[in-house]
Amino acid sequence: MMKLDLPSRDINIISKMALEQSNGNTQLSDQLRKIKDHSAKMMDSMSDIVWAINPSNDSFDKTIVRMKEFAAEILEPAGINYYFTEDERLAGVQLNIESRKELYMLFKEAVTNAAKYSKASEVNILFRVLDNSLELTILDNGTGFDIAKAHGGNGIRNMKNRAAQMDADLRCESIKGTGTSIHVKIPIT
Numbered sequence: 001m002m003k004l005d006l007p008s009r010d011i012n013i014i015s016k017m018a019l020e021q022s023n024g025n026t027q028l029s030d031q032l033r034k035i036k037d038h039s040a041k042m043m044d045s046m047s048d049i050v051w052a053i054n055p056s057n058d059s060f061d062k063t064i065v066r067m068k069e070f071a072a073e074i075l076e077p078a079g080i081n082y083y084f085t086e087d088e089r090l091a092g093v094q095l096n097i098e099s100r101k102e103l104y105m106l107f108k109e110a111v112t113n114a115a116k117y118s119k120a121s122e123v124n125i126l127f128r129v130l131d132n133s134l135e136l137t138i139l140d141n142g143t144g145f146d147i148a149k150a151h152g153g154n155g156i157r158n159m160k161n162r163a164a165q166m167d168a169d170l171r172c173e174s175i176k177g178t179g180t181s182i183h184v185k186i187p188i189t
Contacts, residue, residue, distance in 0.1 A: 068084060106170075111125075124137075
């Protein structure tokens with residue numbers, strides 16, 4: 001009898017192997033691809049959670065390093081140039097575990113959206129400390145979109161929910177033909 005408590009990694013590997021052996025059965029291939037994709041997302045989410053709660057990752061410097069690694073993984077294969085600009089006062093920033101996790105997840109959402117949908121050639125990521133707040137701005141030079149009509153996806157809604165969890169202000173601005181900017185302002189003490 002097969003165990004039902006397989007780790008996500010095992011499910012992902014088994015679904016990949018089954019997908020290779022599906023012999024052109026389109027319906028089966030589609031279902032196996034969904035299982036593979038969902039298990040990959042679960043592994044990624046678990047990795048993010050484990051990272052966020054690890055006390056050795058409490059410094060904001062480590063959060064920025066993780067953000068840079070993620071940006072490289074997503075933007076480089078898409079051929080998008082990216083630049084990080086960091087305020088030297090970031091070294092003193094402390095975020096609690098929940099805020100650090102929510103900020104990182106919001107960042108991932110914004111960068112992933114830029115890679116998938118913007119058709120940008122460049123993304124600029126700016127961190128600064130200003131008046132007891134941490135500000136993150138993500139700008140792309142892509143095609144832009146009509147935010148009022150962007151209610152079909154989860155991206156902006158997810159970012160708004162994550163900002164609310166941090167008591168942060170979130171502003172999304174986009175101009176068709178010019179690009180998109182995401183601004184997050186998080187209170188810090």
